[in-house]
Amino acid sequence: MYQNRISLIGxxxxxAQTKNTQNGTVASFSVATKFSxxxxxxxxxxxxxxxxxxxxxxxxxxxGKLAKGDHVLVxxxxxxxxxxxxxxxxxxxxxxxxxxxxxxxxxxxxxxxIAKQEEPAPEGDPEEFSTEPSAA
Numbered sequence: 001m002y003q004n005r006i007s008l009i010g011x012x013x014x015x016a017q018t019k020n021t022q023n024g025t026v027a028s029f030s031v032a033t034k035f036s037x038x039x040x041x042x043x044x045x046x047x048x049x050x051x052x053x054x055x056x057x058x059x060x061x062x063x064g065k066l067a068k069g070d071h072v073l074v075x076x077x078x079x080x081x082x083x084x085x086x087x088x089x090x091x092x093x094x095x096x097x098x099x100x101x102x103x104x105x106x107x108x109x110x111x112x113x114i115a116k117q118e119e120p121a122p123e124g125d126p127e128e129f130s131t132e133p134s135a136a
Contacts, residue, residue, distance in 0.1 A: 004077045004078055005075065005076075005077065006075070006076060006077065006078045006103055007073065007074070007075045008031055008033055008051055008073070008074045008075075008103070009033070009071075009072070009073050009074075009111065010031040010032050010033040010034070010051070010071075010072065010074075011031065011032050011069055011070065011071055011072070012029055012030070012031060012032075012066050012067065012068055012069060012070040012072055013029070013030035013031065013032045013050060013068065014029060014030055014068050015029070015066070015067050015068050016028065016029035016063050016064050016065070016066040016067075017029070017064075018060060018061070018063070018064035023056075024056060024057050024060070025056070025057065025058075025060040025061055025064075026054065026055065026056050026060050027054070027055045027060035027061075027063040027064045028052065028053065028054050028055070029053050029063060029066055030050050030051060030052055030053065031050075031051045031053055031072065031074055031103075032048050032049070032050055032051075033048070033049050033051065034046055034047070034048050034049075035047050035049070051074075051101075051102075051103055052100070052101070052102040052103065053074055053076070053102065053103045053105050054102055054103070054104055054105065055104075055105040055108070056104075059105065059106075059107075059108065062108065063105070063108055066108075066110075070110060070112060071110070071111040071112050072108055072109065072110055072111060073107075073108070073109040073111055074103060074105055074107070074108055075105070075106055075107040075108075076103045076104050076105040076106045076107070077103070077104045077106070078101060078102075078103060079101070079102055079103070079104050080099050080100065080101050080102075081099070081100050081102070082097055082098065082099050082100075083097075083098055083100065084096065084097055084098075085097075085098055
């Protein structure tokens with residue numbers, strides 16, 4: 001048995017960007033999470049991690065309404081992609097391969113106070129909100 005699931009609680013780092021493609025609507029946004037620890041001197045220190053999120057279909061339309069600073073729970077699948085970066089014009093310098101992680105989101109829950117919420121996330125059969133573009 002295998003499982004690739006990730007669950008984050010954090011704050012949206014930028015207004016979600018949506019695009020309409022031939023495979024449907026896609027939205028992307030970032031989520032910031034924070035880790036804090038106690039230092040040996042008795043104080044506290046922290047580190048913020050940024051996570052790229054991609055959403056497809058009807059859930060992307062909901063995600064498109066997310067704004068910077070919204071408190072959210074995001075669940076989905078962790079995916080990696082590789083791409084090449086050119087080192088410049090020197091012929092001896094081969095391109096560098098880089099890896100980038102992103103979350104293919106299957107569920108979004110706004111955690112802001114109810115008074116701030118304008119509308120709930122779409123409900124229905126989880127299969128209806130596919131994390132992949134449809135093969136049309």
